[in-house]
Amino acid sequence: MRLKGKAALVTGAGGGLGGAISKRFATEGASVLCTDRDLAAAEATAAAIIETGGTASAFMADVAEAGDCEAQVAETIQRHGRIDIAVNNAGVAMHRLALDTSLDDWERVLRINLTGSFLTAQAAARHMVAQGSGRIIQIGSISGQRGNMGGMAYGASKAAVMHVCKVMAVELSGAGVMVNAIAPGPIETGISSHGPTRKQGYIDRIPVGSYGTVGSVANAALFLASDECEWITGHVLNVDGGYGGAGLSYDSAEITGNG
Numbered sequence: 001m002r003l004k005g006k007a008a009l010v011t012g013a014g015g016g017l018g019g020a021i022s023k024r025f026a027t028e029g030a031s032v033l034c035t036d037r038d039l040a041a042a043e044a045t046a047a048a049i050i051e052t053g054g055t056a057s058a059f060m061a062d063v064a065e066a067g068d069c070e071a072q073v074a075e076t077i078q079r080h081g082r083i084d085i086a087v088n089n090a091g092v093a094m095h096r097l098a099l100d101t102s103l104d105d106w107e108r109v110l111r112i113n114l115t116g117s118f119l120t121a122q123a124a125a126r127h128m129v130a131q132g133s134g135r136i137i138q139i140g141s142i143s144g145q146r147g148n149m150g151g152m153a154y155g156a157s158k159a160a161v162m163h164v165c166k167v168m169a170v171e172l173s174g175a176g177v178m179v180n181a182i183a184p185g186p187i188e189t190g191i192s193s194h195g196p197t198r199k200q201g202y203i204d205r206i207p208v209g210s211y212g213t214v215g216s217v218a219n220a221a222l223f224l225a226s227d228e229c230e231w232i233t234g235h236v237l238n239v240d241g242g243y244g245g246a247g248l249s250y251d252s253a254e255i256t257g258n259g
């Protein structure tokens with residue numbers, strides 16, 4: 001068991017990725033505090049873990065509220081004895097053109113995706129620094145690496161989330177706390193209700209030729225949460241079927257070998 005004896009906080013644990021990450025951690029021996037602003041959804045994840053013999057509990061936390069960001073860290077320690085892993089996964093999507101993005105839209109998305117994730121990482125890091133160990137995982141997005149149409153507030157929030165990871169990694173590197181990020185590509189969950197044109201556009205640009213699965217992100221999170229993740233900090237791990245690394249793709253039949 002790769003996380004035996006560890007206590008983890010997973011935000012947005014009632015959703016697709018957060019649920020899968022929570023369950024994956026639990027199968028590797030971690031006790032997990034599953035938090036979400038949707039308490040019933042967090043409870044469903046915790047119940048599924050307990051049903052299969054794992055240890056988990058649920059807590060209502062809205063990461064748009066600074067007090068909730070602190071409270072979920074304190075609750076992890078109170079219920080599970082310590083905090084070794086914090087996954088800042090809670091997030092909302094917004095598909096809106098830059099010229100149509102209101103100040104309210106902008107502030108709402110940045111408040112949840114960026115400020116909530118920073119404040120939770122900060123609160124968790126204070127305990128991890130004191131205990132001399134910890135793993136923080138920020139969930140970014142390929143939308144924070146490329147300029148998608150309609151991706152103004154969401155993309156900016158995710159680019160900043162991935163930058164938070166780099167700065168915290170540098171600042172906490174002497175304290176045994178590794179801070180990394182995952183940039184998922186498109187995965188079918190509550191957040192990603194992509195229409196057929198967008199979906200085909202992604203599939204055409206992803207070398208592997210398909211959407212990812214919540215399991216692919218959970219496996220990456222497991223590695224970054226484990227003791228195997230040593231001497232790796234400030235890294236953004238793309239889990240995207242090759243999208244981020246690919247150049248202009250051609251049908252192999254077009255490659256003649258003549259330059």
Ligand SMILES: NC(=O)c1ccc[n+]([C@@H]2O[C@H](COP(=O)([O-])OP(=O)(O)OC[C@H]3O[C@@H](n4cnc5c(N)ncnc54)[C@H](O)[C@@H]3O)[C@@H](O)[C@H]2O)c1
Nearest residue numbers: 012014015016017037062063090091141186187189190191
């Ligand atoms: N699914 C994808 O294609 C994809 C791609 C890249 C990044 N991501 C990121 O992955 C993370 C998880 O998304 P998902 O795909 O599982 O979507 P999801 O909608 O299934 O889950 C998101 C969860 O976050 C919770 N949440 C939203 N606002 C919150 C708040 N203010 N406080 C606490 N909880 C809140 C929701 O209740 C929900 O349970 C998000 O940060 C998202 O931006 C998803």
